[in-house]
Amino acid sequence: MPNYLHIAVFLAAGQVVLPAAEPTTPTPAPVAPEARTIKVTLKSTVPIHASILQSTLLVLPEDEKIAEVFVGDKEFWHFETAKISTRYLSIKPLASGVKTDLHIISDHGVSYSFTLDEVSNQPNLESDAKVFIEPGDASIHDSLAQLPRFVPADLLDRYKQEAADARAEAHQTQLQATQSLEKQQAKAHADTEAFRASFPGKLQFTYRWNQKTGHKLGVEQIFADDKFTYIRADPQETPALYEVKENKPSLVNFDFANGLYTVAKRIDHGYLAIGKTKLEFWRTDIQAN
Numbered sequence: 001m002p003n004y005l006h007i008a009v010f011l012a013a014g015q016v017v018l019p020a021a022e023p024t025t026p027t028p029a030p031v032a033p034e035a036r037t038i039k040v041t042l043k044s045t046v047p048i049h050a051s052i053l054q055s056t057l058l059v060l061p062e063d064e065k066i067a068e069v070f071v072g073d074k075e076f077w078h079f080e081t082a083k084i085s086t087r088y089l090s091i092k093p094l095a096s097g098v099k100t101d102l103h104i105i106s107d108h109g110v111s112y113s114f115t116l117d118e119v120s121n122q123p124n125l126e127s128d129a130k131v132f133i134e135p136g137d138a139s140i141h142d143s144l145a146q147l148p149r150f151v152p153a154d155l156l157d158r159y160k161q162e163a164a165d166a167r168a169e170a171h172q173t174q175l176q177a178t179q180s181l182e183k184q185q186a187k188a189h190a191d192t193e194a195f196r197a198s199f200p201g202k203l204q205f206t207y208r209w210n211q212k213t214g215h216k217l218g219v220e221q222i223f224a225d226d227k228f229t230y231i232r233a234d235p236q237e238t239p240a241l242y243e244v245k246e247n248k249p250s251l252v253n254f255d256f257a258n259g260l261y262t263v264a265k266r267i268d269h270g271y272l273a274i275g276k277t278k279l280e281f282w283r284t285d286i287q288a289n
Helices: 004-013 138-145 153-202 211-216
Strands: 036-040 045-050 056-059 066-071 077-080 088-093 099-106 111-118 130-135 207-209 219-224 229-233 240-245 248-251 255-257 260-263 269-274 277-283
Touching: 045 056, 045 088, 045 130, 066 077, 066 088, 088 111, 130 138, 207 211, 207 219, 211 219, 211 277, 219 277
Parallel strands: 036 130, 045 111, 056 130
Antiparallel strands: 056 088, 066 099, 077 088, 099 111, 207 277, 219 229, 229 260, 240 248, 240 269, 255 260, 269 277
């Protein structure tokens, strides 16, 4: 016998109880088998097909980085890029059938414009997995050939710190160089003063020569210390200098400046000669050869 009481209760309530429906999962659009490469100009707008539950990667030209991103719909579109400056931008729609516009400004000042379309409900359309952007006109090529115009804030801070560190290092290096130079100059001055104080005591005026011939050659004095031979002279023409050993003369190199011959050795016996004039000199404390 039918349970009329239960039927009456349901009818009196005016409701029909049905089993709960299973939640549905959006079906993403099929993904294009290959990445797209698109040549763009400053005036072009690039259409991008995206799909829910999937991400699409936009790739700017090489050596170009993303500086700013502007999007019309921030509620139903998600954008992600690396924390450091990069050429990659990931796009992901958060609802079916949503559309928006996207604009990317690169670090070289180039602007790229896109229209984004979620296509999971549009038959015969595939979503883009990856889209490579390439320059399509000379103006973009020219911009990329120049130095970047925009630098990310974190990178700018790093550059500022590196510049400050470089200036500090350069200042320290200059300070050390100045201090080192001052020490060298002080030492040189001390050495010079010490040499001047001790130099007269080292000079030996033991040479003899024909004063009349010496006067013709402008010779005023011949002397030496323990390492050098000096000839004070004011010649009209600089004579050659010879050293005599075992009665054999040999030409000697010398420096002549401010009326002073300087020979980097002790000469016991020698002579100056110019033309037919010859001035022989020798040390009196040894026997001339």
